[in-house]
Amino acid sequence: MGLTSNKVLALAALLAVAFFAVTVWLWPRLARRTAGAVLGRIGLLLGVQLALFAAVGLAANNYFLFYGSWADLLGREQTPGVVVDHSAGAPGAVRVLATRRTDVPGGGRPEEAGRIQQVVVSGKKSGISSPAYVYLPPEYFRPGYARKTFPAAVVLTGYPGTAENLLKGLKYPRTAHEQVARGAMRPMILVMLRPTVAPPRDTECVDVPDGPRTETFFAEDLPGAVSSAYRVGTRARNWGFIGNSTGGYCALKIALHHPERYAAGAGLSAYYRAAEDVTTGDLFGGDRRARDRANLLWSLEHLPQGRSSFLVTTSEKGEGNLRGTREFIRKVRAPARVSSITLESGGHNFTTWNREIPPALVWLSGRLSAA
Template sequence: MGLTGTPVLVVAAALASGLFAATLLLWPRLAGRTARAVAGRTALLLSTQLALFVAAGLLANHSFLFYGSWADLLGREQELGTVTDHGAGKGASGGVVRIGTVRPDAPGAGRPASGGRIDEVVVSGRASGIDSRAYVYLPPEYFQQAHAGRTFPAVIVLTGYPGTAENLFKGLRYPRTAHERVRAGRAQPMVLVMLRPTVAPPRDTECVDVRDGPQAETFFAEDLPRAVSRTYRVGEHARNWGVIGNSTGGYCALKLGLHHPERFAASAGLSAYYRAAEDPTTGDLFHGDRAARRRADLLWSLDHRPPAASSFLVTTSRQGEGNLRETREFIDRVRAPARVSSIVLDSGGHNFTTWRREIPPALEWMSGRLTAD
């Protein structure tokens, strides 16, 4: 049974309920002070609490998709990571290989021309030497004869850490939301390239080019747009590309937009933070390089980089988010010709419920800043 599936959740709930009922039934029989009675009561309490804890954890993971599999939970994720042999293989040539398809959660999903299609792919980076799995959402218009000659804008969509790429279409419903925005006439059709920012799992690279390590920034800023543009009908210019993400993905999105205006016209950070995390999950990202650490500080970069004609969107909440002060600092430091917009909720935590409230207007904002060739 899969970690995110309903069967394992049902089994865990049934086990917890059964142990709770057994505790009520057997407690009177174990009311004595003998060692056997004490041991029985202890075993019942511990097993019931453990079963309830497991059921609650599985329910939370079922709702928010923190971990996509048992291997992911246990730290044995087998997803493709960094390629060290740069002279041969996929990483040397670069490209996109489709390994499967997923039906979008959208009306008419049985037919691509009505509901679109999600391709499960492996993207191989020539410059970075990184292979990473991703999901490419192609809107219905991509398959319609009326748009056969059209080149579409594309948006890189990033999860938080340690999220899975499946979070983006199962939990956060990006394809479904994009489909609804287009049908409502509030957004243009866009290709969504959905993946996690962790391109060298289980390490959190913070979208940094690590010395003698994963070249994550190069993968996202160079390899990924180039490979997708060569595989799908997607434009190659900055005006055709945007990037959006939540939490760690939000930091990465803003970082990529700020440092690569030649590649991305717009970037949106939902509940983003503004300095690269450094903790046991990241390892040593900078190896004592102060310039690299300062560059990964977005507030510092806004003060010390020449402004470009980029667009930024940042989101926060007056109550429930920890990034309100720094978000206001980011807004204050953006200088023309760059532009900045914001979504500030009255209340909302660092969770899927909040991001689902922000994604529809964020996609509309993104649509208004990208063009199709």
Template sequence: MGLTSNKVLALAVLAALLLFVATIWWWPRLARGGVRAVAGRVGLLLATQLALFAVIALTANRAFLFYGSWADLFGQKQELGVVVDHSADRSHVRLVAKQQPGVPGGSRPAKAGQIHKVVIAGKQSRIDTPAYVYLPPEYFQAEHRRSTFPAVVVLTGYPGTAENLLKGLRYPKTAFELAAAGRMRPTILVMLRPTVAPPRDTECVDVPGGPQTETFFAKDVPQAVSGTYRVGTAARNWGFIGNSTGGYCALKIALHHPERFAAGAGLSAHYKAAEDPTTGDLFQGDDQERKRADLLWSLDHVPQGKTSFLVTSSRQGEHNLGETLEFIKRVKAPARVSSIMLDSGGHNYNTWRREIPPALEWLSGRLRP
């Protein structure tokens, strides 16, 4: 039974109820003095409280998907090892499994689309990481067999799991519904987490002597996906979106690589690379690279390309409001900037689920097949 399954939550609720009933039933017998009676009272109270805490924790985790599995909760590796051939002619996207998107149409790809679980192998960065690729129904329809599609790279926050983008944030389902309503072009979604060298948070930086994360997302991912699926290689074919750390990465990659991405959307993004125990020394004393990783500095000192940016915040509940307004102020032509400003909303899944549909619609309006 999975960590987020209904059965696990139901068992936790049942255990809490049984322990509550047992406490009421046994309390008169344990009310007398003596070590055994006191130990019994302490044991029942502790067990009941732990059961209640488990119910609350499981409910919160189902809502926000802090952990996608038991292995994730206990810090174990989530993915089985995948043998990747590093010869010169290898494919840079290895298919691991196929699954349904959980939308009307069921198992028929031409009606519901399909999700591919893959491993993307970076040709230049030498980074291999798991991802999910959502293919819309039109991808499988006979009349679109020769059609190409726009693609959007989607990132979680840190640490995050790619499964959160499917379950908690519901990107494939949202894209399906928007396309069905005519509010979005059928679009391929490439869903990953920014943690390509776990457990290190690399902030989408090319670390000297370390993971070349910026190269992986800016160059390797578009090249690998375009070489496997029907996606073009021009900037107008590609967008980037993410939340929190993933939002920072989306804005950073779109800002520094306008030749590859036409649009970048940062949901609750921060605007400067974090430097803490989770990141380690990202810049190895290179102050110029540290400045370049500061998006507000880059807007003033790096030529801005024909890139569209979308930033989000809320007037109450988010800590990035001031920096978001400053980012908007510093974007200059030929770049363009749009924003979503909520009256209130914290740094959480509920807020991002309110922003994802308009953000995907905005991205679709700036990309072309």
């Protein structure tokens, strides 16, 4: 059973309850002051504490997906990277490593539930290779759509999240499937990954001097590679970007600076200025212009705005980006457009983002079209 299995969580919870019941039952018998009784009480208390800690830890990991497997938890995940060769001039490549079912009814039939492919995307210009998941909707496998293209959206987690968060915790494929089924949005391909393309460093989706060229990867390599591997168009109107927290900042940043590549960017609980701390290191090499450009509010004020559409989310209580979001909205000007979701209350967490993802996907679908 895997680390994130519900059976493992249920077993841990049952063990915690069992240890508690045994402690209550045996405690009167161990009330004496003998060495054996004292050791017995210590053992029972430790057993209850460890069982409770394991259950709570597994529940938290299942929700936030800090670790994806036992090997990941124990530091034994040593699988080497995948080397992909490219021909000269190629925009990049997508290599499929595995295929998995979607968490919807009829998951065994791709024409009913779609498919999720575990891939490695390699970029020629940036030199970056990153693991990702690609969700292909059911329509992609139906004969009536065999010659049709689909819009696509890049979906990013926050830092230092894992791409698994987007499948299990935030349920992007399932939500997209449900929204298409109810007629609220068009079928769309989702390219899901984390912004940490050079782990463990947080590059804030910028091209770091003498370092990872993360902006180039997301703005040029990724859409080029995916369009060459799947039935996705290459124009801006075919591509959108969505993410939460750091991923939300990246979505807005890439859409703002590259309207020729992305028609829309949605930032859920996004911030608006690149973080600079021990996880990022020196992102700009003393280049003030580059630092200013990574400040989205500065960019809106001082740089030309293209035809991209933006969606920003916040809440009146619980989010720290309320003021920045309002300022972002004020600074957007034509031909760009901006929309927003403001919750009455909601923190910086999965519960809040799961409330925002359905309308955000519907909004994104309305800004994109097939080739």
